[in-house]
Amino acid sequence: MNTLESAVRRAKHGLGLSSGSLLVRAVRPAYDSLLNVVYGRAGIERKIHGEPPFRLRPQYRAVGEDFEPTVFAALKSGAHPGGVVLDIGANVGMYSMLLAQWVGESGRVYAFEPAPEPLHALRDHVTLNNLSDRIEVIGEAVSDASGEATFYAHTANGENSLNPEYARRVTAAEAVRVPVTTIDDFCLRREIKPTMLKMDIEGFEFHALRGASETLSQYRPTVIIELHPHIWPEIDFTREQADAILKELGCEAVPLETQADPLAEVGHVILKYLSSSPPASAC
Numbered sequence: 001m002n003t004l005e006s007a008v009r010r011a012k013h014g015l016g017l018s019s020g021s022l023l024v025r026a027v028r029p030a031y032d033s034l035l036n037v038v039y040g041r042a043g044i045e046r047k048i049h050g051e052p053p054f055r056l057r058p059q060y061r062a063v064g065e066d067f068e069p070t071v072f073a074a075l076k077s078g079a080h081p082g083g084v085v086l087d088i089g090a091n092v093g094m095y096s097m098l099l100a101q102w103v104g105e106s107g108r109v110y111a112f113e114p115a116p117e118p119l120h121a122l123r124d125h126v127t128l129n130n131l132s133d134r135i136e137v138i139g140e141a142v143s144d145a146s147g148e149a150t151f152y153a154h155t156a157n158g159e160n161s162l163n164p165e166y167a168r169r170v171t172a173a174e175a176v177r178v179p180v181t182t183i184d185d186f187c188l189r190r191e192i193k194p195t196m197l198k199m200d201i202e203g204f205e206f207h208a209l210r211g212a213s214e215t216l217s218q219y220r221p222t223v224i225i226e227l228h229p230h231i232w233p234e235i236d237f238t239r240e241q242a243d244a245i246l247k248e249l250g251c252e253a254v255p256l257e258t259q260a261d262p263l264a265e266v267g268h269v270i271l272k273y274l275s276s277s278p279p280a281s282a283c
Contacts, residue, residue: 002039004039005044005061012024032058032059035058036059039058040057040058043055043056043057043128043129044056044057044058044061046063046065046094047065048063048066048067048072048094048098049065049066049069049072051098052101054097054098054125054129055125055128055129056094057121057124057125057128060092060121060125063094067094068268070256070257070268071226071256071268072098074224074256074268074270075095075098075099075102075196075198075224076098078195078222079099079102079103079107079196080103080107080195081102081103081104081106081107082103082106082107083102083103083107083108083195083196084103084107084110084192084195085099085103085107085108085109085110085195085196085197085198086110086112086186086192086194086196086197086198087109087110087111088112088142088197088199088200088208089112089113089142089199089200090111090112090113090118090137091122091156091158091200092118092121092122093113093121093122093125093126095198096109096111096126096135097125097129097135100131100134100135103134104134105134107134108134108135109134109135110135110136110138110186110190110192111126111135111136111137112138112140112141112142113137113138113139114151114153115151115156116153116174116176117153117156119137119139121156122137123137138186139178139179140180140181140186141162141179141180141181142180142181142182142199142201142204142208143162143207143208143211144182144207144208144210144211145180145182146180146181146182146185147179148179148180149162149177149178149180150162150164150175150178151175151176151178152166152167152170152174153174153176154172154174158200158202159202160173160202161201161203161204161231162201162202162204162235163234163235165231165234165235166202182208182212183197183208183211183215184212184213184214184215185211187214187215193218193219194215194219195221196222196224197215197221197222197223197225198225199223199224199225199226200226202228202231203228203232203235205225205226205228206237206242206245207237210245213248213249216251217249220273222270223251223270223271224256224269224270225268225269225270227253227262227265227266227267227269229242229263229264229265229266230266239264243263246271250273250274250275251271251273251274252271252272253269253270253271253272254269254270254271254272255267255268255269256270
């Protein structure tokens with residue numbers, strides 16, 4: 001954390017103010033403007049869990065140094081020099097940049113983000129951090145069929161989605177037409193053999209898995225997903241369908257956090273392959 005942010009945080013804590021207090025909310029626009037003046041050109045440095053730092057534009061700075069420790073550890077454990085990672089739902093690129101550090105100069109990260117604002121920020125952050133040689137930004141959504149779809153987006157809040165119910169909850173959300181691919185189609189078209197899939201796509205994770213059966217069968221990449229079962233009823237998807245897809249893929253969802261039932265609670269999972277060879281239905 002830089003000197004200005006550290007000083008402001010000390011002052012806030014010294015005065016006993018919370019982030020939601022009236023005074024903090026009142027001065028936040030001026031503080032944001034000051035950060036943009038001071039750090040807008042070079043970006044604000046962030047260092048996550050002791051890794052080499054990267055830079056974010058000030059408006060996307062809200063990530064702590066201890067962000068998602070179990071997810072971080074699982075991703076770092078599965079990413080190796082020379083690896084090929086699909087970061088599906090990359091948002092503004094924080095994990096993409098960490099993954100790019102871990103796969104190194106000989107590796108590659110394909111960062112998927114269809115929402116306009118985070119897509120712009122993602123491209124900007126890749127350039128700002130001189131990672132264009134390792135990260136390729138893909139402005140497409142990922143689901144179970146390739147083509148085009150309506151995507152509902154509002155800023156870069158991480159909840160943008162193919163789910164039309166999102167636009168009903170967030171009236172400022174914009175409906176945009178975006179290209180859609182499947183993991184299988186993308187990997188076949190680009191002749192990619194992924195070593196890891198990282199996925200956070202707000203309820204459509206099993207749609208993406210359904211479109212990844214060939215990839216998982218052939219290459220058996222590490223798969224780390226944030227599941228959103230509370231969204232499934234809104235998109236006509238059920239727990240039974242999730243169970244069936246996992247069975248077809250020959251996988252089990254193992255919780256990375258405190259979920260007692262990973263298919264009933266929001267949280268991250270890693271897929272465990274249940275046999276050394278895939279079932280026939282996954283091929």
